[in-house]
Amino acid sequence: MQTGEKAVVTITGIAAGGDGVGRIHGAVVFVPGTCRGDVAEIQIEYVKSGCFYGRVLRFLEASKHHRSDFCDACGTCGGCNFAHMDYEEQRIVKRQIVADAIERIGGFHDIEVAETLAAPRPERYRNKMVFPLGTDQQGRPVGGFYAPGSHDLIPLADCRQGDTAASAWLSEAVSFLREHHVSVYHEATRKGLARRLFVRLAEATHQAMVVLTINGDSLPHQEELINRLLAVKTDYRLTSVMLNIHKEANNLLLGSKNKLLYGKDYIEDILGGFSFRISAHSFYQVNSPQTERLYQTAIDLASLSGGETVLDLYCGIGTISLFAAKHAGRVIGVEVVPQAIENAKENAERNGVRNVEFLLGKAEDIAPELKKEKPSVVFLDPPRKGADKKALEALVTMAPEKIVYISCNPATLARDLKFLCGEGYSLEKIIPVDMFPNTSHVECCVLLCRNEHASI
Ligand code: SAH
Numbered sequence: 001m002q003t004g005e006k007a008v009v010t011i012t013g014i015a016a017g018g019d020g021v022g023r024i025h026g027a028v029v030f031v032p033g034t035c036r037g038d039v040a041e042i043q044i045e046y047v048k049s050g051c052f053y054g055r056v057l058r059f060l061e062a063s064k065h066h067r068s069d070f071c072d073a074c075g076t077c078g079g080c081n082f083a084h085m086d087y088e089e090q091r092i093v094k095r096q097i098v099a100d101a102i103e104r105i106g107g108f109h110d111i112e113v114a115e116t117l118a119a120p121r122p123e124r125y126r127n128k129m130v131f132p133l134g135t136d137q138q139g140r141p142v143g144g145f146y147a148p149g150s151h152d153l154i155p156l157a158d159c160r161q162g163d164t165a166a167s168a169w170l171s172e173a174v175s176f177l178r179e180h181h182v183s184v185y186h187e188a189t190r191k192g193l194a195r196r197l198f199v200r201l202a203e204a205t206h207q208a209m210v211v212l213t214i215n216g217d218s219l220p221h222q223e224e225l226i227n228r229l230l231a232v233k234t235d236y237r238l239t240s241v242m243l244n245i246h247k248e249a250n251n252l253l254l255g256s257k258n259k260l261l262y263g264k265d266y267i268e269d270i271l272g273g274f275s276f277r278i279s280a281h282s283f284y285q286v287n288s289p290q291t292e293r294l295y296q297t298a299i300d301l302a303s304l305s306g307g308e309t310v311l312d313l314y315c316g317i318g319t320i321s322l323f324a325a326k327h328a329g330r331v332i333g334v335e336v337v338p339q340a341i342e343n344a345k346e347n348a349e350r351n352g353v354r355n356v357e358f359l360l361g362k363a364e365d366i367a368p369e370l371k372k373e374k375p376s377v378v379f380l381d382p383p384r385k386g387a388d389k390k391a392l393e394a395l396v397t398m399a400p401e402k403i404v405y406i407s408c409n410p411a412t413l414a415r416d417l418k419f420l421c422g423e424g425y426s427l428e429k430i431i432p433v434d435m436f437p438n439t440s441h442v443e444c445c446v447l448l449c450r451n452e453h454a455s456i
Pocket of ligand 1: 282283284285314315316317318319320334335336337340361362363364381382
């Protein structure tokens with residue numbers, strides 16, 4: 001088969017990236033926008049490493065798991081690659097994606113993956129929306145999302161992953177840019193001012209932060225932008241407006257410097273009875289109603305007894321640390337982003353939690369020094385690339401009884417579990433948690449216990 005050729009394919013599974021998987025004469029073919037059970041006529045778009053990548057021309061038999069009412073941009077916008085799939089099927093597929101990674105990458109053959117913990121609200125759940133800005137064919141500013149695998153902007157008036165408040169602020173910001181002929185940043189030329197609109201909402205307090213990232217040091221008519229954003233009627237209260245200075249050619253969402261235009265440079269949210277301050281640069285789980293359940297699942301897996309020393313590596317603003325502190329003797333959190341550590345310290349103080357301390361630095365640099373603290377439980381919640389090998393090696397020499405690994409990437413999770421299980425740990429439980437409905441992303445909570453006879 002060659003690029004451009006047509007074939008009929010039956011979709012039998014879903015790959016980690018969200019594409020449907022079928023076979024043509026024994027070779028694997030990946031087809032986005034499909035469900036298990038689809039029979040589709042496809043066209044081959046390209047061939048890579050012996051696998052075909054195709055596009056649906058028409059469905060000959062559509063799977064019962066299809067839905068067509070989620071979003072008009074389904075298929076063109078790269079935001080939600082499971083928008084076409086009913087929610088129950090998404091849960092089943094995510095469990096399978098985790099099981100496949102654990103088996104194929106981790107080499108575990110007899111591990112039962114638990115059912116995916118469903119999200120309480122499978123739409124309009126995102127508390128953070130980052131809208132890239134671009135221009136339409138007339139050169140006017142627009143905001144929206146990128147098409148799959150590209151930086152072509154798909155303008156969107158509203159996105160069903162986020163609250164309508166986020167869309168309302170985007171629309172107001174775009175009108176402002178148009179009326180004042182503010183230029184929009186173009187990646188190819190690196191010219192133009194406005195780059196992205198970042199909106200963060202605190203569900204429990206209804207506080208909101210809006211940040212405009214710019215390729216420059218100032219914004220013309222900024223007072224008017226502030227007033228216009230403040231005048232937008234939403235269920236949220238705008239308590240923070242900032243400019244973010246982002247002149248680098250990289251893909252990072254935010255540049256390193258913020259300029260406060262209105263209110264505070266953080267918002268406050270409440271989770272598990274604790275109040276959290278969150279800065280623009282700090283990581284905060286995007287699905288608030290499901291976050292408490294994620295943390296509770298992690299805490300339950302640790303079954304803390306009240307007296308132990310606990311390590312929270314990759315602690316962000318100290319959320320898991322505070323949840324764990326209630327049930328432990330002492331908690332030490334480690335995090336690399338200075339604003340997040342600042343938030344974490346304030347959060348502990350403001351909530352009256354005294355048995356926690358926070359250390360700024362890379363987990364891989366700090367973990368080796370923490371062996372002397374003799375932690376018996378370690379929470380490990382790294383970014384998508386997984387834990388650094390040095391951090392894992394330090395964990396092994398520290399030899400905590402339990403490791404609770406919280407992961408947003410089954411592939412790097414499986415890789416790291418393979419390493420830890422080769423070094424004296426056994427994989428006890430793995431629970432997928434759906435933090436990201438309508439996308440193929442899946443979070444997992446994992447319990448590892450140190451084998452009784454493992455040597456250090
Ligand atoms: N446990 C937190 C944060 C998890 S996200 C929560 O649930 O909110 C992962 C965190 O790891 C981010 O805050 C990121 O800034 C931090 N991080 C990334 N690389 C790191 C490293 N090498 N060492 C320590 N922290 C790191």
